[in-house]
Amino acid sequence: MSVPTILVTGGCGYIGSHTIITLLEKGYNVVVVDNLVNSSKVSIDRVAEIVNLNKEERTKRLVVHEVDVCDKEGLRKVFESSPTFQACIHFAGLKAVGESTQIPLKYYHNNLTGTFILLELMDEFNCHSIVFSSSATVYGAADKMPITEDTPVGAGITNAYGRTKYMIEEILRDFYKSKTLGGAETDWSVVVLRYFNPVGNHSSGKIGEDPTGIPNNLMPYVAQVAIGRREFLTVFGSDYSTHDGTGVRDYIHVVDLAEGHLSAIQYTDKKKSGIFTFNLGTGNGYSVLDMVKAMGKACGHEIKYKLGDRRPGDIATCYADASLAKAEIGWEAKLTLEDMCRDLWSWQSQNPNGFK
Template sequence: MSDTRATILVTGGCGYIGTHTIVCLLQKDYDVVVADNLSNSSIVSLDRVAEIVGLSEHDRASRLVFHQVDICDEAAFRKVFESSPRFESCIHFAGLKAVGESTKKPLLYYDNNLSGTFVLLRMMDEFQCHSLVFSSSATVYGAAENMPITEDTPVGAGITNAYGRTKYMIEEILRDFYQSQTLEESTTDWSITILRYFNPVGSHPSGKIGEDPNGIPNNLMPYVAQVAIGRREHLTVFGSDYNTADGTGVRDYLHVMDLADGHLAAMDYMKQKKSGIFTFNLGTGNGYSVLDMVKAMGKACGHEIKYVVGNRRQGDIATCFADANLAKNEMGWVASRDLDEMCRDLWCWQTQNPNGFAGQPCESQ
């Protein structure tokens, strides 16, 4: 670690959004310490990050430090803080995230996601790191009826799974925690930013890192990409009778690199503001239907994507997209990459890594 560069702690940093954010941090001359238990990620992802950024072995040893640790294990996680210089900020990605699994194992999700956050806040407070960016989700809005969704749209009601409820609960915990700091002292130097993601897709344009879900993908675009590469026979489109232009569900998709940039924008914003708790939507403000995404991926890969139409899924809504003007006006953040770029970069990742980080690279198709 450098005496001149600031050090950022990234929990869950070996995951999809974490790795892309670490690329941006290293390119902005931050040092990074990663804490990840590798339960749903691969250490290979950090090797790829080092390749993208061009870190030598010597530089990697000092600028990208990895701890395989479960943040719920307070004694083990404490050693991360004890062995590192003071962290300027923490970006908190760590947590279980499979929506379907969370409905089957809700206690696991509540225990893991909430407990990890409790431990993190205690450690940050003890070791004087008072800047936090939290990875939240648009799922906190539940079945919002009015579009676009702003940060003032009600949250907490209509959430259909335990994963989404943990995100909502953690947001409430962070607000209570922040308020407690202002009560103890007339002022506080704590800054907390809650980022509500819409639907990240794509990969780094190099194709070296990308989304690598365990088992059957829960999200649309990794599944579409696996159909495109031949790992799965076809996509099932859940419902074609919604009140949308083509009858399929509409969502707000944004490039993962735009999302990664949003975390650095949040850190810069907190430096300017000195203290406070802030909430921002990160999305494009545009809605794309399932069939729009299928067609765009077909364009990127050069052949049609096979799909069949099935019944609606319980809990799905017709349309969901963001109003991201607050992030633009306050942080200066705008999602700049378009749908073609999202799909082109996703295809680049999928062709180079047809079986994810576990497989051997193959020639692009």
Template sequence: MAILITGGCGYIGSHTAVELKKAGYDIVILDNYYNSKPEALRRIEELTQSDIPFYECDIRDADGLKRIFANHSIDAVIHFAGLKAVGESVAKPLVYYDNNVAGTVTLCQVMAELGCKRMVFSSSATVYGMNNPSPLGEDMPTGAVTNPYGRTKYIIEEILKDTCKSDPEWSVVCLRYFNPIGAHESGRIGEDPNGIPNNLMPYISQVAIGKLEKLSVFGNDYDTPDGTGIRDYIHVVDLAYGHVCAVKYALLHTGVEAINLGTGVGYSVLDLVNAFEKANNVKVPFEIVERRPGDIAVCYSEPSKAERMLGWKAVRNIEDMCRDSWRWQSDNPKGFE
């Protein structure tokens, strides 16, 4: 019983690969190394003490995908592969629609042709858009998204719903992530962004280690206790284990489910900075700058469906997230290089 992980060398993919192996699954990894590095695969193998079948392949390459399915008995696919930078998606929408949406359609066509109809899809809380109040629940309307990246996630969810409706043999779990941070407790794998980070935690860690001068906090005039934006931060290892639970569910059921993966607790930007400084005894200089267009004041999950349906609940706290992020950053100042 093998699970194919697309984008399995990326931040969340690599942690999920480790958790799947720990749970006793055989895995096959596909990645095109667009936003990841070969060293990540080596470290996954080191942590799992195993040789992992790997294919450098793009999800838009139908023949390449068919070769993987010919070489391995694949029971389910966890689909992470996709471009993920909001700003870049605004500048290059066609690249995002081609890679994320067309790539997923190609993957699903190959899966259907070869009789593998179980998928866990890496979706995002961004599908809830700007108009829903937190806590965000799975029954709320989706689609009022503000950028092409978020729209690709929404469109893919709709494509997967339509696919399940048209063919009752399909089983899909769309996992809507909130804000994954942290790293594996070994410090061997973690988030390794190309260039200047888009996400808050790698930015904080790079300021703390001296790679970047200071953190820019986008706005301190939101309607929140300290004026900075509130988000639902979740430890990446908790998130990864959520995929193990979702695969187990997908193998036993049919139809489509959307499920939040979050803690249900919101922390502000300054809460995170303070927790990071306290957990690691370091300083993170910051300055307040203008709000970013499209940012909302508060976003956190209602996570009870995951516990009810998957038996999953986040167990790591904000201190764990900060400590593990810093261990990864300080042990690997240049990431996977």
């Protein structure tokens, strides 16, 4: 019996590299496509270490192609040189929220075009299962908590990055419907995973989030303050209607998130066809100051911060209802806030300058 192979676009990145560990540990082979624009190939070397792949196993079980998904001919060669993929997990894309407001056309071109090309080649080469890396940003300024999969999407999104996620979700739905025109049966299976706020890293501390430039997300910034790379954190808004006045979000351990992708792959294998959407979150909300204090406890010293004004577009509270994922794909978050901060500090303290 042949070992199933999963194509992972953007696999050298933060969530991608953690997901690859989970796939390899479950016996899958992995082919990675990444242009290394905002990631490092070192992460895959570390993944091989963590999973204890020897040179021969590495050659067979974990193949990396430095190819941009927007390069159709380059991506075609990946499909031609590999066995038939059981499924694709699509992480590849530009992801800096702030930057996306400054150069929106680049984000729309890259994220949408890459998806068009990927779907065309998947169809041509008979890989009919895709798990898409979406985001809770598609819910915009949702005002009812917790957020379920039925919460309206598309309105109130404040940046081009979030809109590309929403647009790709719509593209996937239209693409799937096109395969069922006139009542035709299809073997296409599409799973959309809407993440909340990934935090932490593998417990070994060998891989983690390594943002280029100033971190866009809270916890990588907090970790850089903790290690001394940045002087202090600015907390945007301290007058929200929350328990301490700072914004509340649903933070999820990236290892739990990786397990969610494995559950999605296994689900598509059983279901065979359909389009499915799941929230991946904990269902718990933690404030900015909750996170700062927890990180201070993990690193053993106080994290310096200053209170600043609110940012336009930020909402007070955002957390998930992830009960559908538990009911349908058997997944739920298991790791705690303490686990997230302990593991984040393990990565940051061992790699003060990231993979560099």
